[in-house]
Amino acid sequence: MAEQGLQTDFSDKLLVWYDANARELPWRMKTPDPYKTWLSEIMLQQTTVAAVKDYFLKFVSLWPTIDDLAAAATEDVMRAWAGLGYYARARNLHACAKIVAGELDGFFPASMEELQKLPGIGPYTSAAIAAIAFDIPAAAIDGNVDRVISRYYAIEEPLPQSKPRIRTEATKLVPQKRSGDFAQALMDLGATICTPKSPSCDICPLTDECSGRIRGMATALPRKAKKEKLPSRFGHIYWIENSKGEVLVRTRANKGLLGGMTEFPSSDWLRAKRPEFEAPFESEWKKQSSLVEHTFTHFHLELTVWKTRNDSTQLACRFVGREQLSDEALPSVMRKVIGVVLD
């Protein structure tokens, strides 16, 4: 029937293109390893391939199997993840590894439903693992697929309202065979051809049937609501060095922003502008000439950096040697603080 013909046409053309144009990525292999599929998919959540590559290789080198990762110390996992962002992923990753290694005999479940019960695995990731690692015809719908499908069907309704429609169409296109390749092919197409700003429709394998291109609206799709401007927050952060040259740091609570990561002691980060400097304790404080500016997902942060020399361990912190600082689970914003102090 016609519906089947369209589906076959789409996936056949896409897979032919994929066979000739698939990107070579460290987590792609002839025989899929569910552990590596899972690890890469968690890292790739809202994160570019370029950013993930080195982290993936580092994790596989440090922990070649799910049992190795499960046996690791949480602090080691957090510091290996440091810089990659969305740190709840690292906490969930380790929790998931412990469940799979400890309760599931080291095997990831081979169904979307069971996969989704594990921490850090949601609708997209469960489908991606099911398709790529277990060859289950699941629709892995990520940002790429949203874009490709929106354009192919010229869906003018904006995201996220169009999600159900996109899911319906994408599900119909998934082939019974090579569903893992199909999932990756769709994402490769979105990443290299059907790109957000200036898609290369002239070399797209689906260009003949793409309604968005035919109607001259591909680049404008998918439509999205404009984002509000981010608010700013301000604070003071303290570089406290003892006479041995060690620096005071502390570990953030295992929840919320930068949860489980190492930080230098700081004031609260307030929305009010120009907060007064309050010394956390009596000492000779010197203000650094440069500020630290950093943008998180939902606010800008401006930190004033203060430096002092003091030997008393305070503020529920610990002293670490300057050389050991690089071994800490320091998020990017804290590495910027180091940059300002050492400048």
Place this chain on the structure above:
DNA sequence: AAAACGTGGCG
């Protein structure tokens, strides 16, 4: 269901 949750690169 809307908001929280990082970072770096690019046009």
Place this chain on the structure above:
DNA sequence: TCGCCAAGTTT
């Protein structure tokens, strides 16, 4: 320069 964006999940 700065808004947009990247293989989303959790609460």
